[in-house]
Amino acid sequence: MSHEVANLSDPGLPAHVHRAADSDPKAEKKAERQVATLFGLSAVGTILFIVSYIYIPLDLFIFVPILGSTNAHQLSLGLGLAISLLCIGLGAVHWAKTLMPDNEVIAQRHEFRSPESERKEFVAAAKEGANAAGLGRRSLIKRSLGLSLGLVGLSPLLLLRDLGPLPGKELEKTSWKTGTRLVTDPGNRPIKPSDLEVGAVAQVLPQLNPDEERTLNNIGKDAVLLIRLRVEDFQLSPERLAWTHEGIIAFSKICSHMGCAVALYEQQTKHLLCPCHQSTFDVPRAAKVIFGPAARPLPQLAITVDTEGYLVAQKPFTEPVGPSFWERSS
Amino acid sequence: MTSRQKTAASVANYVDERTGAAAWMKKNLTKVFPDHWSFMLGEVALYSFIILLLSGTFLSLWFDPSQREVLYQGDYQPLSGIKMSAAYASTLHISFDIRGGLLMRQIHHWAALLFMAAIVAHLLRVFFTGAFRKPREFNWIIGVGLLTLGIVEGFLGYSLPDDLLSGTGIRIAEAIIQALPVVGSYLSFFAFGGAFPGEAFIPRIFTVHVLLLPGIFLALITVHLMLVWYQKHTQYPGPGRTEKNVVGYPLMPIYMAKAGGFFFIVFGITAFLSAVASINPIWLYGPYTPGQISAGSQPDWYMGWLDGLVRMAPPIETHAFGHTISWNILIPGLIVPGILFTGMALYPFIESWLTGDKREHHLLDRPRNAPNRTALGAMSLTFILVTLLNGGNDIVATHFSLTINQIMWFSRFGILILPPIAFVITKRLCLSLQRADRDVVLHGVESGTLLRLPTGEFVEVHTPLTAEQSWTLTQHEQRPALELPEEDNHGVARGKVLRNKLRSRMSRAAVEEVTKPNSDDMKEIEGH
Ligand code: HEM
Numbered sequence: 098m099s100h101e102v103a104n105l106s107d108p109g110l111p112a113h114v115h116r117a118a119d120s121d122p123k124a125e126k127k128a129e130r131q132v133a134t135l136f137g138l139s140a141v142g143t144i145l146f147i148v149s150y151i152y153i154p155l156d157l158f159i160f161v162p163i164l165g166s167t168n169a170h171q172l173s174l175g176l177g178l179a180i181s182l183l184c185i186g187l188g189a190v191h192w193a194k195t196l197m198p199d200n201e202v203i204a205q206r207h208e209f210r211s212p213e214s215e216r217k218e219f220v221a222a223a224k225e226g227a228n229a230a231g232l233g234r235r236s237l238i239k240r241s242l243g244l245s246l247g248l249v250g251l252s253p254l255l256l257l258r259d260l261g262p263l264p265g266k267e268l269e270k271t272s273w274k275t276g277t278r279l280v281t282d283p284g285n286r287p288i289k290p291s292d293l294e295v296g297a298v299a300q301v302l303p304q305l306n307p308d309e310e311r312t313l314n315n316i317g318k319d320a321v322l323l324i325r326l327r328v329e330d331f332q333l334s335p336e337r338l339a340w341t342h343e344g345i346i347a348f349s350k351i352c353s354h355m356g357c358a359v360a361l362y363e364q365q366t367k368h369l370l371c372p373c374h375q376s377t378f379d380v381p382r383a384a385k386v387i388f389g390p391a392a393r394p395l396p397q398l399a400i401t402v403d404t405e406g407y408l409v410a411q412k413p414f415t416e417p418v419g420p421s422f423w424e425r426s427s
Numbered sequence: 428m429t430s431r432q433k434t435a436a437s438v439a440n441y442v443d444e445r446t447g448a449a450a451w452m453k454k455n456l457t458k459v460f461p462d463h464w465s466f467m468l469g470e471v472a473l474y475s476f477i478i479l480l481l482s483g484t485f486l487s488l489w490f491d492p493s494q495r496e497v498l499y500q501g502d503y504q505p506l507s508g509i510k511m512s513a514a515y516a517s518t519l520h521i522s523f524d525i526r527g528g529l530l531m532r533q534i535h536h537w538a539a540l541l542f543m544a545a546i547v548a549h550l551l552r553v554f555f556t557g558a559f560r561k562p563r564e565f566n567w568i569i570g571v572g573l574l575t576l577g578i579v580e581g582f583l584g585y586s587l588p589d590d591l592l593s594g595t596g597i598r599i600a601e602a603i604i605q606a607l608p609v610v611g612s613y614l615s616f617f618a619f620g621g622a623f624p625g626e627a628f629i630p631r632i633f634t635v636h637v638l639l640l641p642g643i644f645l646a647l648i649t650v651h652l653m654l655v656w657y658q659k660h661t662q663y664p665g666p667g668r669t670e671k672n673v674v675g676y677p678l679m680p681i682y683m684a685k686a687g688g689f690f691f692i693v694f695g696i697t698a699f700l701s702a703v704a705s706i707n708p709i710w711l712y713g714p715y716t717p718g719q720i721s722a723g724s725q726p727d728w729y730m731g732w733l734d735g736l737v738r739m740a741p742p743i744e745t746h747a748f749g750h751t752i753s754w755n756i757l758i759p760g761l762i763v764p765g766i767l768f769t770g771m772a773l774y775p776f777i778e779s780w781l782t783g784d785k786r787e788h789h790l791l792d793r794p795r796n797a798p799n800r801t802a803l804g805a806m807s808l809t810f811i812l813v814t815l816l817n818g819g820n821d822i823v824a825t826h827f828s829l830t831i832n833q834i835m836w837f838s839r840f841g842i843l844i845l846p847p848i849a850f851v852i853t854k855r856l857c858l859s860l861q862r863a864d865r866d867v868v869l870h871g872v873e874s875g876t877l878l879r880l881p882t883g884e885f886v887e888v889h890t891p892l893t894a895e896q897s898w899t900l901t902q903h904e905q906r907p908a909l910e911l912p913e914e915d916n917h918g919v920a921r922g923k924v925l926r927n928k929l930r931s932r933m934s935r936a937a938v939e940e941v942t943k944p945n946s947d948d949m950k951e952i953e954g955h
């Protein structure tokens with residue numbers, strides 16, 4: 098590689114090229130008129146805006162080619178605003194480009210580094226200041242100041258403590274208990290196995306006591322999907338098979354990846370799909386993950402029927418539902 | 428003097444006698460700004476931020492940041508009588524009952540998209556032209572900070588209306604917090620005031636969205652602009668432009684008129700888009716409930732790359748000693764973005780360490796003359812493109828009749844293989860562009876006219892470049908590679924030897940280039 102070669106020489110700034118409007122009064126007048134027209138158009142835009150605001154009803158829909166059915170109020174307000182703003186902008190830029198002096202100017206740069214003498218003086222002043230405060234000598238003050246400054250930062254941190262309760266075992270619990278009835282969502286009706294045909298899916302929630310209110314927090318952990326297959330379709334361990342009832346199997350609807358609702362069931366393949374990141378769970382094999390980023394199957398809820406023939410939970414979930422967390426043990 | 432001039436003079440006098448502003452104003456009204464279309468990208472970001480401040484303030488007059496449950500009784504019939512949060516109900520109210528409310532929501536959202544797009548484009552301009560080099564490293568870091576905070580701010584804003592789509596986004600954010608080893612569940616309970624979703628989150632992020640982050644933005648943008656002002660703008664190389672000068676137009680009047688006009692143009696374009704292109708029609712999604720989801724959920728584009736990374740993550744979790752570590756969340760959600768953004772923030776220092784170049788730079792590089800940097804940029808862009816592709820894999824799948832499975836596997840391998848390929852190709856491309864530059868400087872451009880030589884042969888006449896053109900193509904500096912002691916017989920410590928080896932190897936790669944024509948070459952040609 099060659100270096101330190103003689104560069105070509107810099108020919109310097111090219112001569113300034115004049116515009117039509119600089120010398121030709123006609124071109125100048127024309128540019129002036131164009132700028133004024135643009136500013137005038139802007140005023141028209143504002144008037145359109147005002148008129149639309151007052152006279153076009155909020156719920157009027159019109160058909161516009163390409164856009165389809167469009168809210169007339171919102172469209173004309175927007176166009177009015179767009180015209181009024183755009184034309185001011187275009188006018189100003191056109192004015193600058195055609196009529197304002199456009200001679201290139203050269204300014205010099207200066208190095209940012211302060212001159213040596215000033216740097217020396219600064220160091221001296223800083224040292225003198227520090228000496229005057231005696232930080233170097235008074236190590237007792239220095240240390241205690243360090244301690245107090247370090248500690249004082251704790252107070253605002255501590256103040257944040259009451260942002261929320263400690264998690265405790267909260268993430269591991271749901272409202273499902275032994276014998277809790279499954280009720281439809283929406284509808285809140287208890288269901289019998291006969292309500293579900295083979296191939297059907299239903300979203301259910303635990304039945305609440307009359308005095309309890311269902312919150313989004315509950316739904317976020319309690320939502321369960323029921324799917325009915327033919328019993329011979331299952332490929333489950335005997336234990337898990339005992340958790341199903343007449344071909345009905347129940348899984349937490351809250352994705353084991355990041356907690357979205359696992360909402361799509363494909364009847365043909367018997368796959369459950371989470372639309373968030375497409376984790377796919379194989380229903381006959383206890384919701385084993387067959388695709389996507391989820392690392393665990395959806396937790397299965399053991400179900401059976403009560404004396405009246407309604408579907409109930411055999412027992413609570415045996416593992417936490419939803420996304421993983423540090424304290425989760427499996 | 429006319430009476431108007433008299434008033435102006437006395438106001439100016441009043442202010443100057445109390446502040447001494449005249450001296451400062453005189454100097455700065457004639458301040459020189461170089462002109463180039465790519466210098467407008469940062470301006471677009473600034474203007475869209477101002478639009479966000481204006482439209483956001485308008486929205487906050489009606490928006491009710493509360494997760495209190497209400498029964499909707501407004502004008503939008505399909506949701507009448509449905510239970511929802513006050514936040515969602517008030518967003519419906521803004522959209523359907525407030526005149527201009529929907530327009531303002533659309534302007535706010537379009538401006539947010541534009542803001543992020545402009546920041547990214549501006550950052551790429553700064554990167555590929557080497558504008559981040561000394562003395563502008565601080566501004567590079569501020570820019571990376573603005574980009575990061577912009578992503579957060581946009582995500583929070585998108586979450587405010589509490590519709591089904593945005594609630595799903597919050598759910599995912601919660602899962603990322605919860606995945607942090609040791610402190611995850613605690614942080615999540617602190618952020619949400621208990622279990623997800625609770626009733627505290629929207630009011631809290633509202634304060635962050637409209638007060639805390641905009642305040643920080645304002646402070647950072649102010650420092651950013653003050654530094655640009657004080658350090659003066661960089662300029663592209665060309666005749667008459669040196670490291671020691673700035674060539675351009677004075678602030679008053681031409682630059683001011685152009686910049687001011689440009690603000691209105693950006694605002695006007697945003698208003699136009701908002702008038703004709705509907706964005707985030709939250710009334711179609713319905714209110715948030717954790718048990719439901721709308722199919723095909725897509726975040727705004729500046730979050731799409733994260734989503735793509737999360738989607739392609741391999742399904743790995745570690746369970747040991749009664750604890751769980753979710754690599755499938757931590758790697759795409761925190762570790763990879765952390766590495767990307769830290770690397771980006773530190774890049775100016777890494778580059779100057781590798782090249783040993785500690786001087787000030789005010790003339791921009793033509794990207795081809797910095798092949799390694801350009802190739803690195805192309806490599807990072809390829810990485811992001813693969814993640815974006817995978818983030819939209821459902822859309823890509825339906826458009827190109829592929830399966831999501833195919834796209835996922837393509838992305839999982841592509842993310843590792845394609846970026847290095849992009850590096851190699853881009854570097855070669857830069858070198859051949861350098862060669863092409865050398866050729867036109869030495870031999871001129873083909874004129875299209877044929878000339879018949881006395882021997883009967885035909886040759887094409889080449890028109891030589893003007894002195895200005897030749898200068899622009901050859902003004903850049905070609906520096907030798909770093910020479911560092913690599914042997915330890917001079918008493919250089921062993922660790923240092925290794926470091927020096929790495930540095931000189933990288934530095935040799937960095938100076939790989941096509942030798943530019945020098946004045947001797949030119950003389951030789953003239954001799955012919
Ligand atoms: C860089 C700055 C900002 C970004 C990127 C941003 C982004 C967003 C986005 C994407 C939305 C969702 C809009 C929708 O489709 O409904 C939003 C909502 C909102 N933003 Fe911002 N914003 C910014 C600054 C501000 C500021 C400065 C304010 C107030 C002073 C504000 C107030 C609001 C309010 C009240 C809402 C909710 C109302 C609604 O969605 O209709 N924003 N923001």
Ligand code: FES
Pocket residue numbers: 352353354355356357371372373374375376389390391
């Ligand atoms: S949340 Fe279900 S796949 Fe990510």
